[in-house]
Amino acid sequence: MTLELTSPELKTQEMIINMGPQHPATHGVLRLVVTLDGEIVKHVEPVLGHLHRAQEWQGQNRTIFQYQALIDRVDYLSGMFTSWAMARSAEEIDGLKVPKRAEYLRVILSEMNRITSHLLWLGTYLIDLGAMFGFPFYPFREREKLFDLFEAVAGQRMMFNYIRIGGVVRNPPFGWFDKLKQFLDEFPDRIDEYEAIVTENPIFLKRTQGVGYLSPEVAMNYGMSGPCVRASGINLDLRKFKPYSVYPEIDFKVPVMQEGDTWARYMCRIAEMRECVNIIRQCIEKIPGGTTEELRKTLGTTTPEKDDSKDLDPEWLLMAKKQNAGLRIKAGEGFSAVESPRGTIGCYVVSNGSDKAYRFRWRNPSFCNLSALSHLLVGSPIADVMAIFGSIDVILPDVDR
């Protein structure tokens, strides 16, 4: 007797599972409505908006000066980049030329922020893959060290409020550059350690290689950016593609992988962290005025009093625009983008010349990257949902704004 698989008694039924918004593995509050046939995903529908905070509206209802403090919350893991994007747009409208020293400080702190963001991703991604208890603590340890540095220069660990329209807030305190150099010296060894634990681990390879393949065409069509597309062989990095700030003066590589699977995305981010170390090292050497200690020595003081004095070399200044409550930019509109750890983050500003902007509009990498998720997940087993979702490194406040 043969079993009739098509007989009406033996029909299978699709199951709908809600993953999130309260699920231990969704980063933040995303709801995925997953239609399953057995263990295979048939359809995925991301439901957004649980974290909507009306960031754009808030910007329109506050003065620009006030809004600068809120921008870090757009993508809280890479606050430097969000404030940088907005600052650049405003500077573009205003025709401001940011002093070199400020630009270098921006690059240093942003690249540090890129490292922290990738480290957080690394830890949580391993949690997604089930290495719950050991490994994730190591990236977080290094992240804490960087946060201590951020705290010393910007005042807080994640909500920096450091990059402003026209420059940066302050010079790093004494001894800061030494600590940073010390960190840069030990960090490559730490990455080696992560790789010793993770990269060649057979289980990790099995879970990631060939999983969640993203073809370059799909990546282009969905408007994705960041390490996701670079892992698919598209060399899209605004730092090279449309150079801004002082990046043209710095010698660095953009890691590009051809495989397009989750493993390639992992490798891409690891390589990017190494590049960040390289970039920061060069910046410390090239920064006009040198480290804080050197700068103050030249100025003949130990306090920051003279940091913005008029007789200073204009390249050594921090701020091209006076920061006060009535900060306003010229009427006009501008858009500019920077390369954040998750991809191209851009801010569109329309100003009518008053101290409030007429319109803000954010272009968020996470949002565009997330849109490709339903494409990536179809056909993969349910156990891979989190492995793939984690690998595109979506940060929910960035999606919902």
Next chain:
Amino acid sequence: MTTAAAAPYNIGEIWKFVRLSLIWMGIIFGAVWLVSWVVGAVIPALIDQAAGKDAVLHNLANIIRLLTPLIAVMVFIPINATYMVLAERRGLALLTVRKGPNRVGPDGFLQTGADAVKLLFKENIDPEGSDPLMFTLAPIIFFAPSVFGAIPLLAAVTSDHELFHIVNLPTGIFYVLAMSSIPVVGIVMGGWASNNKYSLVGGLRSAAQAISYEIPLVLAVITVCLLVGTLNVVDIAWLQNPMALAGLDNSPQAAQALQRWESIRGASHMAAPSISSIGVNSLADFGFLNWNIFGGDKFTSYLALLAAGKYTVEAAIFKGLAALLLIISSFLLCGLYLTGACAEINRIPFDLPEAESELVSGYNTEYSGIRFAIFFLAEFTNLFIVSTIAVVMWFGGGSSPFPATLYAPVMQALAGVCGAVNEVLKGIGLPAILEATTLSGAIWAIAKTYFLVYFAILVRGTLPRFRIDQLMDFGWKRLIPLSLILLLTVTFLKELI
């Protein structure tokens, strides 16, 4: 941070951990010995005294004596699990450059107690639409077999002490394996009764996983049984422990031991020249090489006979090759067993049934309060029991890893201590049960078991988790063929040496 900054390495934390472990070990040992002594010796003795000629009371005393192993295990398991949870948390903390729980009691000594109290006071929630009876029964079914399954192992690790002789089953390992495969029923029950999709998937996954991995696990154990020629865990442990026979040359005990040896080995030990020709106690100085993970007494017999010059050159080379293959096979068998055991008890990297990133918490998603506590307790107890099985089967049970000549002074010292304690007890008119061999055996068995437990903690701190289909692939396409091949190889090798 000042004290930590003073020490370049993490000596402080490691020392705290060691101290904690030692104190807990003392508590565990003390409690179990005290209970065994009271239940197995003092109470029956008192009853006997009071009974005079009353046969019924004498029988009662005997019944209480027979209950000793059960009560000892019942006392042992909760205290032991308390320590294991703490050890896991502090051990993982060590591996992840943290400090771990250190607030409740000195160095977090009482942390698990606090957790247990918290869990006991929590509300017992019955999810809507659940099957209350099954829902309540599931943790019990999950937990109970581990208690009963552990009993024969007690006899094995205490060198067959007279109090635990009752549980010296002829088919001990069979019973233990049978018992340890029941808990999966509890998981499926819990998953099914919770009325939750995640729990159900977790429960079913667990069933699938347990079935797949039980096969290589049992095959690995069976292979060892074939190698040693008995199913009795006490005998398996004893065979790996010729160190106990040291210094018994030409004494009646040596003859007795040889007799026991041959009775266990029976006809299977027919390859000539036999170890009987030079005496079993000649193996005593090989120390840990006698353990089954190095091919057991097969390998050491070969070495002993080689040293005694009983082999021709060709035979020596041929048998040497066979012995080498046997060692490799034994290592693989041990690895096979540990892998299977990891899957059986749902530890990382096989914790699919409770995969947090996929299934929230798997089969125990809906559990809370005391029922969750029992699940939790059982998980750790299972870990301990599979480690004990591994110790008995591969790591020599309660035998010391040192050559007998080196270890003899320690044994003498232990014997002195035991004798003194027994004298004191007898002096105040109480029965005495302390024996040096039992004490040494128990200490070594626990030490080895905890070595494996720490290894499991290390694995937990390192590896990510398999995907369910990869897990099945790995089980059916890799482990089962490997275990069958090993079964075959070992069967032949054992006759060749």
Next chain:
Amino acid sequence: MFALVGRSIESLRQVARGLGTVLKHAAREPITKEFPDTMPQLAGHFRGRLALAVNPQTGDHLCISCLQCERVCPDKCIQITSHKSPETNKPELINFKIDHGLCMFCGLCTEVCPTNCIINTNDFEMADYSRESLVYDLKKLTLTQDESAHYYSKKELPMPKPKPKPAAKPAAGAAAAKPAADKPAGKPEAKAEAKPEAKPESAEAKPAAAAPEAKAAEESAAKPAETQAKAEDSAAKAIETQAKTVETATKAEETAAKSGETQQKAEEVLKAAEASTKTEESSEKPEEKTREIDLGRVPAKSDEAAETKAAEEPKKEGEQ
């Protein structure tokens, strides 16, 4: 087959490498910070609880009630009550409230403050049992002189210039009379009751600053008698215009007399304060050289001291 064996061996090797790397970490120093036991070493620019600084050298309250911070706050959590001082025609602070439950510690208020009065302290332990208690008033916000000096040096802020004019602010007496004057007229009994109330309030309004203010008045050689007379005048006038009974007038005189006494007492306190500033200065010097030194939890202690001082002063007055 051999490829499979090779792969397996390689896998095992990699797993062993991973295990070894993890095991190696057991010998590393733990990164745990045992927070309540050991306080974190925070950077000077750390944005914690907000506070109002006084001049670290003279002890003047630095706030000039310019309302910049209130305007700039994105969360609207600052509430300043001030009025135009009748004598100097300058705004004068009455109360300053910050709702720390609303504040997001962005630090914008501290950036716009022209006198560096409002600053972010390093304190971050503000947990409390109710939302109301997160609203800090002037007394709770104002730092002592020691604390101000500590934060000024830690944040590398430029020292504020001492006030150019002999703080023409009326001394405690006038301040005491003011709330009384605000009360509806024609209720002498009520006023008599209100008096003891009013005084503590005045002390509260200028917690630690009461003494230094008087000191400023002293130093600038503004004749104490004159100030006192002025205070008497204003107090008497204010009350006269509102309640025309003789009793109240005499009472007002009493108030004024008492305020004179207060001033004397303030002088005593001032001497102690001066001594403390000296020691403070001497202890400051090594700190300037080695910027890394952290004063740790000094502020908390002196905060308590200030509070008890503030609490004691009105009590003494009440006794008189």
